[in-house]
Amino acid sequence: MGEEVGFLGLGIMGKAMSMNLIRHGFKCDELVEHGASVAETPAAVVKKCKYTIAMLSDPSAAHSVVFDKDGVLEQMCSGKGYVDMSTVDSDTSSKISEAITSKGGCFLEAPVSGSKKPAEDGQLVILAAGEKKLYEEALPAFDVMGKKSLFLGQVGNGAKMKLVVNMIMGSMLNAFSEGLILADKSGLNTQTLLDVLDLGGIANPMFKMKGPTMIQKSYSPAFPLKHQQKDMRLALALGDENAVSMPVAAAANEAFKKARSMGLGDLDFSAVYEAVKFPQNSS
Numbered sequence: 001m002g003e004e005v006g007f008l009g010l011g012i013m014g015k016a017m018s019m020n021l022i023r024h025g026f027k028c029d030e031l032v033e034h035g036a037s038v039a040e041t042p043a044a045v046v047k048k049c050k051y052t053i054a055m056l057s058d059p060s061a062a063h064s065v066v067f068d069k070d071g072v073l074e075q076m077c078s079g080k081g082y083v084d085m086s087t088v089d090s091d092t093s094s095k096i097s098e099a100i101t102s103k104g105g106c107f108l109e110a111p112v113s114g115s116k117k118p119a120e121d122g123q124l125v126i127l128a129a130g131e132k133k134l135y136e137e138a139l140p141a142f143d144v145m146g147k148k149s150l151f152l153g154q155v156g157n158g159a160k161m162k163l164v165v166n167m168i169m170g171s172m173l174n175a176f177s178e179g180l181i182l183a184d185k186s187g188l189n190t191q192t193l194l195d196v197l198d199l200g201g202i203a204n205p206m207f208k209m210k211g212p213t214m215i216q217k218s219y220s221p222a223f224p225l226k227h228q229q230k231d232m233r234l235a236l237a238l239g240d241e242n243a244v245s246m247p248v249a250a251a252a253n254e255a256f257k258k259a260r261s262m263g264l265g266d267l268d269f270s271a272v273y274e275a276v277k278f279p280q281n282s283s
C-alpha cells in the first residue's frame, strides 16, 4: 500500500487508526466522515484512491457505504482494493466481497482486536481474510496500525474470529460485573477484589483497566456498549448457524440489551455493570 489510501468512518477507532497512518507518512487525502457536513462521497474516495479502508459501526453501515447511491461500488474497478476493518458478520463481509470482486476490485476483511488506546498506539491485532495479494499490499499499513497481523484464509474467517473473541470478552465482563457486585454486597472491598484478581491466574488487561473505572461509575466510551451488544448478537447468530449452545453468552447478551434499554448504549461497554447491578438496586 503506497500513498493513496482513503479512509471511510472516522469514529473512535477510525480516527485513531487514520491518524496513525498519516503520522507514518501515508497520505489519507480523503478522511471522509459520513454526514451532511462532508461534501465528498465514498464513491469519490474510491475514485481518487487505489486503496480504501473502512471502519464503520455495524453490518448495516458497512453494507450501505458499499451498495448505496454514491457508494464504494460505483467507482470500484480493476486495480483498486477495499479493506473493511469494521466488525461485521461473515455474510455481510461475503456479500461485500462478491460485489467488489464482481467489479474487478480486490477485497480484504480485517477486523481488529484492541480498543481506542491500542488504536492510538498502533497496537491493534488485525484479523485479516480474503485476497492474499491485497493482504500483502496492506501489510505496511497494518504494521502502522497494529502490533500483529494474521491472515486467516477465506473471507468470513476474520469476521468469525473477531466475533468469537468479542463473545468471550462480553461474557467475561458480565461475570466480572457480578463478582464486583457480590463482593460489595457481601461486605468486601471491591478494590481489594481487583488486587486479588490481578495476582492470580485470571488476571487480564481488561479487568485491570476497566475495574477501577467501573468502581468509580466512569464510562467514557472506548468501546461503545451498543457495538458490544451488536457483537454478542452476531456471535449468537453464528452459534445458531453452527448449533452451538451458548447459554453464558446469551445471558450476557441480555444484560447488554438491558443496558441499551437503560440508555447506556453510547457509553463504554463496561457500563453493563449498571445493568447487572440494577435488580439488586431495585430489590
Ligand SMILES: NC(=O)C1=CN([C@@H]2O[C@H](COP(=O)(O)OP(=O)(O)OC[C@H]3O[C@@H](n4cnc5c(N)ncnc54)[C@H](OP(=O)(O)O)[C@@H]3O)[C@@H](O)[C@H]2O)C=CC1
Pocket (backbone or CB within 6 Å): 008, 009, 010, 011, 012, 013, 014, 033, 034, 035, 055, 056, 057, 058, 060, 061, 062, 064, 065, 085, 086, 087, 088, 112, 113, 114, 115, 116, 222, 223, 224, 227, 228
Ligand atoms: N471502539 C472499539 O474499541 C472497537 C470497535 N471495533 C469495531 O469497529 C467499528 C467502529 O467502531 P467505533 O469507531 O468504536 O464506532 P463509532 O460509533 O465511534 O464510529 C462508527 C463510524 O461509522 C460511521 N457510520 C455509522 N453508520 C454509517 C452509515 N450508515 N454510513 C456511513 N457511515 C456510518 C460513523 O459515522 P457518523 O459518526 O457520521 O455517524 C462513524 O464514523 C465497529 O464495527 C466496532 O464494533 C473494533 C474494535 C474495537
Ligand SMILES: O=CCCC(=O)O
Pocket (backbone or CB within 6 Å): 087, 112, 113, 114, 115, 166, 223
Ligand atoms: O471490538 C472491540 C474490542 C475491544 C477490545 O479488544 O478491547
